[in-house]
Amino acid sequence: xxxxxxxxxxxxxxxxxxxxxxxxxxxxxxxxxxxxxxxxxxxxxxxxxxxxxxxxxxxxxxxxxxxxxxxxxxxxxxxxxxxxxxxxxxxxxxxxxxxxxxxxxxxxxxxxxxxxxxxxxxxxxxxxxxxxxxxxxxxxxxxxxxxxxxxxxxxxxxxxxxxxxxxxxxxxxxxxxxxxxxxxxxxxxxxxxxxxxxxxxxxxxxxxxxxxxxxxxxxxxxxxxxxxxxxxxxxxxxxxxxxxxxxxxxxxxxxxxxxxxxxxxxxxxxxxxxxxxxxxxxxxxxxxxxxxxxxxxxxxxxxxxxxxxxxxxxxxxxxxxxxxxxxxxxxxxxxxxxxxxxxxxxxxxxxxxxxxxxxxxxxxxxxxxxxxxxxxxxxxxxxxxxxxxxxxxxxxxxxxxxxxxxxxxxxxxxxxxxxxxxxxxxxxxxxxxxxxxxxxxxxxxxxxxxxxxxxxxxxxxxxxxxxxxxxxxxxxxxxxx
Amino acid sequence: xxxxxxxxxxxxxxxxxxxxxxxxxxxxxxxxxxxxxxxxxxxxxxxxxxxxxxxxxxxxxxxxxxxxxxxxxxxxxxxxxxxxxxxxxxxxxxxxxxxxxxxxxxxxxxxxxxxxxxxxxxxxxxxxxxxxxxxxxxxxxxxxxxxxxxxxxxxxxxxxxxxxxxxxxxxxxxxxxxxxxxxxxxxxxxxxxxxxxxxxxxxxxxxxxxxxxxxxxxxxxxxxxxxxxxxxxxxxxxxxxxxxxxxxxxxxxxxxxxxxxxxxxxxxxxxxxxxxxxxxxxxxxxxxxxxxxxxxxxxxxxxxxxxxxxxxxxxxxxxxxxxxxxxxxxxxxxxxxxxxxxxxxxxxxxxxxxxxxxxxxxxxxxxxxxxxxxxxxxxxxxxxxxxxxxxxxxxxxxxxxxxxxxxxxxxxxxxxxxxxxxxxxxxxxxxxxxxxxxxxxxxxxxxxxxxxxxxxxxxxxxxxxxxxxxxxxxxxxxxxx
Numbered sequence: 001x002x003x004x005x006x007x008x009x010x011x012x013x014x015x016x017x018x019x020x021x022x023x024x025x026x027x028x029x030x031x032x033x034x035x036x037x038x039x040x041x042x043x044x045x046x047x048x049x050x051x052x053x054x055x056x057x058x059x060x061x062x063x064x065x066x067x068x069x070x071x072x073x074x075x076x077x078x079x080x081x082x083x084x085x086x087x088x089x090x091x092x093x094x095x096x097x098x099x100x101x102x103x104x105x106x107x108x109x110x111x112x113x114x115x116x117x118x119x120x121x122x123x124x125x126x127x128x129x130x131x132x133x134x135x136x137x138x139x140x141x142x143x144x145x146x147x148x149x150x151x152x153x154x155x156x157x158x159x160x161x162x163x164x165x166x167x168x169x170x171x172x173x174x175x176x177x178x179x180x181x182x183x184x185x186x187x188x189x190x191x192x193x194x195x196x197x198x199x200x201x202x203x204x205x206x207x208x209x210x211x212x213x214x215x216x217x218x219x220x221x222x223x224x225x226x227x228x229x230x231x232x233x234x235x236x237x238x239x240x241x242x243x244x245x246x247x248x249x250x251x252x253x254x255x256x257x258x259x260x261x262x263x264x265x266x267x268x269x270x271x272x273x274x275x276x277x278x279x280x281x282x283x284x285x286x287x288x289x290x291x292x293x294x295x296x297x298x299x300x301x302x303x304x305x306x307x308x309x310x311x312x313x314x315x316x317x318x319x320x321x322x323x324x325x326x327x328x329x330x331x332x333x334x335x336x337x338x339x340x341x342x343x344x345x346x347x348x349x350x351x352x353x354x355x356x357x358x359x360x361x362x363x364x365x366x367x368x369x370x371x372x373x374x375x376x377x378x379x380x381x382x383x384x385x386x387x388x389x390x391x392x393x394x395x396x397x398x399x400x401x402x403x404x405x406x407x408x409x410x411x412x413x414x415x416x417x418x419x420x421x422x423x424x425x426x427x428x429x430x431x432x433x434x435x436x437x438x439x440x441x442x443x444x445x446x447x448x449x450x451x452x453x454x455x456x457x458x459x460x461x462x463x464x465x466x467x468x469x470x471x472x473x474x475x476x477x478x479x480x481x
Numbered sequence: 482x483x484x485x486x487x488x489x490x491x492x493x494x495x496x497x498x499x500x501x502x503x504x505x506x507x508x509x510x511x512x513x514x515x516x517x518x519x520x521x522x523x524x525x526x527x528x529x530x531x532x533x534x535x536x537x538x539x540x541x542x543x544x545x546x547x548x549x550x551x552x553x554x555x556x557x558x559x560x561x562x563x564x565x566x567x568x569x570x571x572x573x574x575x576x577x578x579x580x581x582x583x584x585x586x587x588x589x590x591x592x593x594x595x596x597x598x599x600x601x602x603x604x605x606x607x608x609x610x611x612x613x614x615x616x617x618x619x620x621x622x623x624x625x626x627x628x629x630x631x632x633x634x635x636x637x638x639x640x641x642x643x644x645x646x647x648x649x650x651x652x653x654x655x656x657x658x659x660x661x662x663x664x665x666x667x668x669x670x671x672x673x674x675x676x677x678x679x680x681x682x683x684x685x686x687x688x689x690x691x692x693x694x695x696x697x698x699x700x701x702x703x704x705x706x707x708x709x710x711x712x713x714x715x716x717x718x719x720x721x722x723x724x725x726x727x728x729x730x731x732x733x734x735x736x737x738x739x740x741x742x743x744x745x746x747x748x749x750x751x752x753x754x755x756x757x758x759x760x761x762x763x764x765x766x767x768x769x770x771x772x773x774x775x776x777x778x779x780x781x782x783x784x785x786x787x788x789x790x791x792x793x794x795x796x797x798x799x800x801x802x803x804x805x806x807x808x809x810x811x812x813x814x815x816x817x818x819x820x821x822x823x824x825x826x827x828x829x830x831x832x833x834x835x836x837x838x839x840x841x842x843x844x845x846x847x848x849x850x851x852x853x854x855x856x857x858x859x860x861x862x863x864x865x866x867x868x869x870x871x872x873x874x875x876x877x878x879x880x881x882x883x884x885x886x887x888x889x890x891x892x893x894x895x896x897x898x899x900x901x902x903x904x905x906x907x908x909x910x911x912x913x914x915x916x917x918x919x920x921x922x923x924x925x926x927x928x929x930x931x932x933x934x935x936x937x938x939x940x941x942x943x944x945x946x947x948x949x950x951x952x953x954x955x956x957x958x959x960x961x962x
Contacts, residue, residue: 100828147870147871148871150907151908152869153907168794168839168867168870169795169798169903172792172869172908175903175905245794245798248800248801248804248805250800250803250804251801254797254810257793257830258794259794282927283802283926283927284798284903284925285924285928311653312739313740314647316726316727316735321764323732324728324729347581351738353735353738388628388629388633388656389649390628422653422657422765424633424657424658424659425660426631426632426634443657443766445765446763446764446765446766
């Protein structure tokens with residue numbers, strides 16, 4: 001199995017069956033996108049062309065002179081079984097069937113899909129799809145999507161895997177993630193899931209060194225038991241965050257028209273997620289806000305949040321948001337407040353939320369975060385820097401993060417730090433720098449609070465499974481403190 | 482009163498008392514920012530300078546040769562009363578006291594503040610502040626903020642007024658709004674509210690032709706009855722959306738350290754908002770998401786939403802989000818579905834959510850929206866265009882919006898249309914174009930759903946007050962259909 005999935009993400013050779021010279025056709029665009037960064041050998045298959053996009057084309061997969069790890073199929077549904085048969089004879093490991101026209105269109109398509117699956121099984125191949133956008137792996141350059149890069153961004157390599165039952169939504173997320181600066185390890189569009197499904201991919205991703213957090217968009221899961229078992233194995237090792245739609249009756253009805261999945265009662269999914277430690281997201285921004293926090297920061301040992309802010313109003317709003325999520329924003333001890341008082345300006349507030357005020361300078365934030373991290377009184381820090389105020393320098397981010405790393409190296413349990421930066425271009429230049437250096441930043445305090453909640457939630461799950469310290473030990477190696 | 486507020490937003494002349502030649506001081510930056518776009522006469526007041534930033538400086542306000550409508554005071558708190566007295570003698574209409582060091586710092590500051598207020602009253606002046614960032618009015622160029630434009634964006638003129646009890650948060654919002662392309666009619670930082678408060682500004686904004694929607698960030702309101710009365714007068718004419726912090730006990734405690742406002746029990750505010758038709762936001766993105774919808778689109782006559790999507794998954798998620806907010810995503814009638822079936826591709830779904838699929842072309846969206854708007858079966862449209870798919874042209878936005886406007890001109894009650902566009906750079910180039918042409922677009926379906934909810938909620942309030950048709954009539958004049 002692992003080999004078949006490996007062939008999906010890191011094949012030595014790829015055949016594109018249905019490669020086209022016509023830029024209006026997906027068979028052209030798939031080849032075009034794949035050519036951009038993939039370093040392995042690409043074989044276009046098309047009986048009516050000698051060359052496509054500068055590559056020699058072959059009449060059939062059987063004519064290709066070398067082994068083929070992965071075949072991407074982009075031809076009308078009714079012709080797919082014959083070609084799959086040829087792939088089997090050729091010894092192809094894994095198929096991606098992009099073509100639609102199978103189970104999702106009705107009984108006739110379902111029959112075709114069954115036929116396809118039996119061929120795949122006969123030859124011991126594995127199949128992603130049909131009816132998929134395919135995969136995108138920045139590190140290996142494997143990209144079987146068919147949207148032109150003029151209209152579509154492809155994110156850089158990063159620690160988050162994304163599995164999507166909706167191809168279009170997957171594409172939109174890749175595009176959005178590029179703009180937002182979120183890196184992706186592997187993207188997989190699941191389509192009809194005739195063979196490879198979430199469980200298969202989870203089993204692969206548990207071991208995948210490039211993936212720290214697994215995110216997914218799900219409409220419905222057929223093999224529930226197998227899914228649960230895969231989740232149980234995964235979540236003590238890597239966080240899984242799921243956006244499951246069809247939460248409402250009307251939503252479920254819409255799923256029936258979309259992927260034809262049996263959405264099932266939402267409370268069943270909810271129970272499964274709770275039992276298996278999956279963190280549930282209720283929207284796409286939330287999904288990736290939480291994933292970014294878990295990718296960049298260690299999970300929290302508890303729910304006590306310290307808020308360190310340059311703007312008083314933001315401190316109040318962050319407090320509200322934390323409390324409403326079940327986090328705690330505790331009063332600090334006399335001695336901690338005293339230490340802060342010595343650092344801060346007289347007009348600042350050493351209570352939690354700690355308000356350094358708009359008159360603050362870099363050192364007020366840098367010294368305060370150390371006091372808070374070392375206090376033993378809080379488990380998570382949310383900092384709200386207001387990069388535009390005059391006393392804050394352009395080097396704050398570097399200074400602050402250096403200090404956070406230094407203190408975390410000294411502590412038995414590292415304290416996660418995340419930030420909120422409401423603002424525009426200059427602010428986000430600074431905030432993006434912070435993210436590159438490992439502190440996730442959010443445009444609003446409400447979103448930062450939700451990300452903090454995910455760090456708490458996942459920490460609690462690890463503790464429940466008695467693997468909190470193991471996870472932290474691993475995470476420290478990755479993160480370097 | 483109106484004249485005094487007018488002097489805040491549209492003064493003929495402004496004196497900056499405490500104008501400075503030192504770029505590190507707020508008294509420099511206020512003058513610098515004001516000079517950028519303000520066309521009236523500016524008088525720097527500084528006894529130790531002849532010229533500041535190329536403008537002749539005066540030793541005191543009494544030395545200025547012409548009338549002064551607005552005096553902006555940026556000097557240490559203890560010197561403010563004397564200067565206020567001079568402003569009174571000079572016949573200044575309105576003061577903005579930026580300086581901090583008043584009520585917010587303790588009893589001594591409170592005494593100073595009382596002294597200031599009595600001087601203001603004695604001379605029949607009005608006072609914004611103390612302890613404020615001031616005002617920003619793109620149309621007149623009045624800008625008394627003191628953040629350097631290198632670090633801070635200032636949004637263009639637009640239909641949304643924003644009142645903020647937190648100056649720093651206000652600044653951050655202006656900066657964010659610039660990046661997000663949200664236009665502002667008036668921004669006011671309220672500070673200690675020693676004189677001018679929310680009620681005064683609401684009374685002004687009711688009549689203000691440049692303001693269509695009023696947004697506010699509040700920590701606590703002292704004159705509750707007056708506030709309520711002002712709200713009651715405003716909301717049948719213009720929507721008011723409030724972000725009130727201190728919703729939790731810990732949040733209220735944080736307010737005490739911040740503005741010193743009596744936050745009061747949150748349920749009291751909640752009751753006031755319900756009674757007066759104020760729409761409550763629970764975060765800054767939500768605040769402006771809803772404001773943008775109400776600024777650009779008419780309120781909805783009911784809660785029935787049609788979803789028109791290129792991506793099936795997004796349709797499902799939008800349905801969930803709408804239902805969870807109490808909106809309805811009704812099944813369409815046989816005859817409407819039949820009309821849609823004739824327009825759409827065979828693989829498309831004519832049920833609500835209407836899924837035109839990723840193979841759609843422009844006309845599928847353009848023709849469908851007309852059918853939905855004319856059906857009489859829905860009150861709001863959420864369209865989800867997926868600009869990246871190959872069949873959608875770069876002219877879709879223009880074609881779609883032209884059709885929406887045409888149909889709305891024919892209908893007795895216009896149907897509001899808003900959109901969701903999850904994606905990156907290309908998508909947002911198209912989405913921004915849509916916003917400029919009057920259809921607000923959101924990065925996620927969840928946020929679009931919340932904006933749709935606001936259109937429903939405000940429509941229901943107008944109906945309850947028997948002014949729905951009056952409002953629509955006015956709105957049609959502004960919007961041109």
